[in-house]
Amino acid sequence: MKIDVVTVFPEYLQPLDLSLIGRARERGMIDLTVHDLRRWTHDVHHSVDGAPAGGGAGMVMKPQPWGECFDELIPEAPTGAAGPAKPRLLVTSPAGRPFTQAMAHELAAEPWLMFACGRYEGIDQRVVDYAADRMEVTEVSIGDYVLFGGEVAVLAIIEAVTRLVPGVLGNAASLDDESHTAGVLEAPAYTRPAEWRGYEVPPVLLSGDHGKVDRWRREQALLRTARARPDLLERLDPGSLDKRDRLL
Numbered sequence: 001m002k003i004d005v006v007t008v009f010p011e012y013l014q015p016l017d018l019s020l021i022g023r024a025r026e027r028g029m030i031d032l033t034v035h036d037l038r039r040w041t042h043d044v045h046h047s048v049d050g051a052p053a054g055g056g057a058g059m060v061m062k063p064q065p066w067g068e069c070f071d072e073l074i075p076e077a078p079t080g081a082a083g084p085a086k087p088r089l090l091v092t093s094p095a096g097r098p099f100t101q102a103m104a105h106e107l108a109a110e111p112w113l114m115f116a117c118g119r120y121e122g123i124d125q126r127v128v129d130y131a132a133d134r135m136e137v138t139e140v141s142i143g144d145y146v147l148f149g150g151e152v153a154v155l156a157i158i159e160a161v162t163r164l165v166p167g168v169l170g171n172a173a174s175l176d177d178e179s180h181t182a183g184v185l186e187a188p189a190y191t192r193p194a195e196w197r198g199y200e201v202p203p204v205l206l207s208g209d210h211g212k213v214d215r216w217r218r219e220q221a222l223l224r225t226a227r228a229r230p231d232l233l234e235r236l237d238p239g240s241l242d243k244r245d246r247l248l
């Protein structure tokens, strides 16, 4: 998978050199490049923003550097060229579509993602409109709160997406039962020792009876979801319920 990130703070994306994403990059599974938007500015101050049209607080990212960035990073592909001609563009914004595990799966199937990190009061809307006439564009939010900019959102999205790319995660089985995959939260997890400071690992987990362990985990998952995220239970597909699931 090819990933490009365009930002005015490339240093913010340094965590992408670490851990499992760093390893996936070293192994060539993820081809990720972070670009400094100021490369496409021409004035001495490398300015990327301007006052909002119509007045108001803050600054808006101006279209010119974004346009030249797209021209360079997404050249018109000659017919018959190998690889995807256009990326799927993700523009981070608190006004975007909510990012979910379902969207992470959708994005993990794309051959090329490009992230445009918004800063200040956002990017001039014409940048999004221009891009949307040429490629698939999704404005995306990681939650109902406002960050200083999109960089942290991009870190979260790239982490959620790349771990779904085949081969990136060592143990793919751990993807099956995790929170949000089946519409419910994951059951609590325990490890050794069996007793710690007077707190015990639930005995069923040490019983060796896989059927009982599975049933216990399912009940705990439903209980946890009912307590922390009742909204998820309301949206649960009735077809995903087992006849032994008691509605809590």
Ligand code: ADE
Binding pocket: 092, 093, 094, 118, 140, 141, 142, 143, 144, 145, 146, 147, 148, 149, 150, 153
């Ligand atoms: N930029 C600022 N806040 C954001 C959010 N919640 N999600 C995505 N990008 C953002």
